[in-house]
Structure formats: C-alpha cells, structure tokens
Amino acid sequence: MNLVLLCTLWIGWCAMHSLLIDASVTGYISRHAAGLTPYYRLLYNILSLITFIPLVLITTRAGGPIVFVWQGYYQIIRIVLLIFAVLLFHGGAGTYDLGYFLGINQLQTGEQHLLLADTDEFSEMGVFGITRHPWYLGSLLFLWSVLPRYRLPIFLAAGIMSLYLVVGSVLEERKIVAQFGESYLRYRQRVSMLFPWKWLMRLL
Numbered sequence: 001m002n003l004v005l006l007c008t009l010w011i012g013w014c015a016m017h018s019l020l021i022d023a024s025v026t027g028y029i030s031r032h033a034a035g036l037t038p039y040y041r042l043l044y045n046i047l048s049l050i051t052f053i054p055l056v057l058i059t060t061r062a063g064g065p066i067v068f069v070w071q072g073y074y075q076i077i078r079i080v081l082l083i084f085a086v087l088l089f090h091g092g093a094g095t096y097d098l099g100y101f102l103g104i105n106q107l108q109t110g111e112q113h114l115l116l117a118d119t120d121e122f123s124e125m126g127v128f129g130i131t132r133h134p135w136y137l138g139s140l141l142f143l144w145s146v147l148p149r150y151r152l153p154i155f156l157a158a159g160i161m162s163l164y165l166v167v168g169s170v171l172e173e174r175k176i177v178a179q180f181g182e183s184y185l186r187y188r189q190r191v192s193m194l195f196p197w198k199w200l201m202r203l204l
Contacts, residue, residue: 003156006059010157013055014164017048023175042103055157064152070145081145088138091127096135122180122187130196132187136169137194169193 019025021044030037070078099105127134143158150158173193176184192198 003153006153007156007160009055010160013051018168020044038106041106045103059153059157062153066149067152067155068150070148078145081141085138085141085145088127088134092134094126095128122184124191129191130199132191132193133169136165140165
C-alpha cells in the first residue's frame with residue numbers, strides 16, 4: 001500500500017477521534033440533540049473501534065522493510081516496557097470508571113464525566129502519583145514494545161499514534177484545567193504529564 005496514503009489514513013483517524021470528543025462538538029450535541037447525549041460516548045467508542053481495526057489490519061499486512069528490531073539483550077528492555085504498559089493500564093483502571101470509559105454508565109445516569117470517574121479529586125495514589133495520564137503513557141510504551149520488529153508501515157503508524165497521544169494529552173489537560181482550575185493546577189505541579197521525571201527526581 002502507498003505509504004503516503006497509509007499515513008494520511010492514520011492522521012485522518014487521529015483527527016476524527018480527537019474532533020468527535022472535542023468540547024465544541026460534545027457541547028453542540030448536548031445543546032441541539034440532548035437525547036443523543038447519553039449514547040454519545042458509546043457510539044463514539046464503537047465508531048472508533050470499527051474504523052481502527054481495518055487500519056490495523058491494512059498496516060500489518062502492508063509488508064515493507066524492517067526498520068527497527070528488538071534483538072539480543074534489548075529484548076529484555078522490550079519485555080520490561082511491555083510490563084510497565086500493562087501495570088499502567090491496570091493502575092489506571094483502578095481509578096477510572098470503565099463504565100464511563102465505555103459509555104455504559106452514561107446510558108443509566110445521562111451524565112458525562114471528563115475524568116471518567118465518579119470523583120473530581122486528583123489522588124496521587126498508585127500510578128497517578130507517577131504520571132497524570134497513565135493510559136496515555138501505557139499506550140506509548142505498548143506501541144513500541146508489543147512487537148519484536150517493526151516494518152516501515154507499522155513504524156510510521158506507531159510514530160503517528162505516538163504524536164497523537166502526546167498532543168491528545170496536552171489537549172485533554174486544557175479541558176481539565178478549564179473545568180477544575182486550581183485543584184488540577186496544584187496536582188500538575190507535583191506530578192508529570194507523561195514521562196515521570198518528577199517522580200524519578202523524588203526517588204533520587
């Protein structure tokens with residue numbers, strides 16, 4: 001498959017995924033189609049999934065030259081990164097309400113939670129004392145450790161998704177600050193957004 005077209009498809013998916021969850025879009029729906037609001041998160045997740053799976057299949061079947069390989073002792077690093085990714089996902093799931101993440105709870109309550117949790121407190125328990133966005137960081141680690149070798153199409157897709165995760169975390173930060181203000185700003189001063197350098201500095 002043409003690499004330019006493949007990259008365009010991935011960038012388009014990221015743009016769609018981000019736009020449909022933007023506050024301007026969700027706000028417009030809540031004002032003009034309030035009856036759709038409880039179903040929106042669930043429909044958003046379904047649309048994201050059914051458009052994501054074909055992209056993954058196309059990318060993995062595109063072939064191409066190998067551009068990056070975890071080999072030798074570096075395989076140990078890959079396994080460690082993969083374990084950290086799983087721990088971050090698991091730790092985040094302990095605070096995030098999966099019902100809100102999937103869009104199921106909204107069908108019952110009709111409420112939307114920006115933090116995907118029932119509480120608006122910014123706890124530093126567990127992984128949230130290490131990084132403010134454990135699922136974003138976990139996704140980044142997973143992208144670059146899930147495979148022992150990366151062919152060019154997969155490498156490019158992983159790069160685009162990595163950039164999207166970083167940009168997405170910045171955009172989400174703006175929404176959280178706008179909604180929660182000073183309480184989140186204090187939390188932000190203590191805990192890093194993605195790479196846990198503040199946590200590492202405390203350890204050292």
